[in-house]
Amino acid sequence: MARKDAFPSVICAVTNARPVLAERLREISDVLAGTYRFYEIIIVDNASTDGTYALAETLLKSVKNVQYCLLSGRVGESAAVAAGLDRAIGDCIVTMDLLADPPELLPRMIGELREGCEIVYALPGGRLRGANIYDRTARLFLRSVARFNAVNVPEAMSSYRAFTRAVLNFILDSQNFHRTLPLAPAFSGYPYTSIEYERRPEARGSGRVGIGAVLRALDILFSSSVRPLRLVTILAVGMSLFSILYAIYVVLTKIFVENVAPGWTTISLQISVFFLVTSVVIAVMSEYLLQVLEISNRRAPFHLRREMHSSVMDYEQDLNVHAAGENLPRRVSQTVSLFSGGLSSDSLQKDNKSAS
Structure with missing residues (x-):
């Protein structure tokens, strides 16, 4: 089967994921490698303490097209995902939970983007039809926040979603965007579609119930609307x-x-x-x-301690990636220089001035 020309960037924020990192990372890589010519997997390590980084160093020698970012300190999940969005260079962006979300859904979600849809939400069936107090409260909260902000979102969203580069540009241009990240794509006003799926069996029933969930909900509510x-x-x-x-x-x-x-x-x-x-x-x-x-x-929502890449990055020799540096958002354009052989936007400007 011919591989497609879409360039997906799959972003996963992890914390102490050493027991499952190798298996899940290879699953995502196999799905993407069999479908797309170019792709990247961005793993954001939220200051893990169980040796996840050491394992990743070994994995990156055999798994291609992986960018691994280790944060210097523990931050909120949205801020960790924001670190990955800040470094994504693909034209189709996907955020997912490495522990809970099945990678088999990736081609279908990215296919929806290629057909003209700008945002794709993956809706967990258990949360969509759940009758427990957590699921009911979560759906009620999403409906309330959507009405407050006059936006249209599905009532059982998860972190598993896909959107185009245009939506990512909108998100990155928003100040303090990590605070409203769960609703940020909806604020762009682009149309969306939704796909129902079932989370991994080991992740079912692991809803974040407690004072932490309440505080995150209040943070979204107060950050998204006056x-x-x-x-x-x-x-x-x-x-x-x-x-x-x-x-x-x-x-x-x-x-x-x-x-x-x-x-x-x-x-x-x-x-x-x-x-x-x-x-x-x-x-x-x-x-x-x-x-x-x-x-x-103006405190940064995250700070990278270390960053490393796979031994093989299929797209690093592609001229289109390097040439696109000047057209990418200000945060993304700076990341082009991180790849071997790439030129940063600053160096390109200096070369242009010297040539003139």
Whole structure:
């Protein structure tokens, strides 16, 4: 079967994945090598401590077209995936969970992109039809966030998704994009399609339930929209008006009604409502101020400690990859110089100036 000309970049963020890294990496490589002429697999090691990096050094001698990035410190999953997106040079981008997502679905997802669709979401069947509280809450949250932001997304998304270079350019041009990465493709406004699939048996039932899932959900909610703050503002104004009307009612009652009981209950109620609304406003404003502070500090969401490549990179001798450096996004264009024989955009500019 003739191999296709699409250039997929498959990105996987891993943490302490030594027991399954070799098997899963070879599975992905076999699927891509049998279907595509050029491809790359980007593994982002989220500061593993179980010797994953040492194993990867050995694997890269036999598995082709792998780019391995080791982060200097543990970061959130979205930030780790962002590190991979920052280095992808393919025209079809796929993010997947190395432990849970089957690579056999890759050709079908990439095929949808080649047929004109810009975004493909892979929907886990268990999560799509799940009746437990986690699955129900997750679907309700996605619907709510989609309505807040006026975007259209499936209600059972996972990290397994594919999108085109145009969508990736949109994501990379967004400031602090790692915070809204789960919804970032939808913000681009490009059309999408979805494919239902079943996760690996060993990954089923491993939903991230707990305070961590709640914090990630709140981070996405507050990062993706200002409407929660707008609703709180409306609530605060409404409660203020109610307090004024209630105060007028208390005064009129005092004037026209005899034998009014001591007002301890009324005062306590007013104080409690006031402090409740004040606390909610302060909490939401603090969350937004925290994000403003992080943006103003311009701290990088991730930092690479080490980077290595397979002994053989099929596309490193292809002139189209090197020549495309000037047309890639600012982050991606800088990565061209990482490949042997490649020229960075800065060096190209210096050569042009010297020639002129």
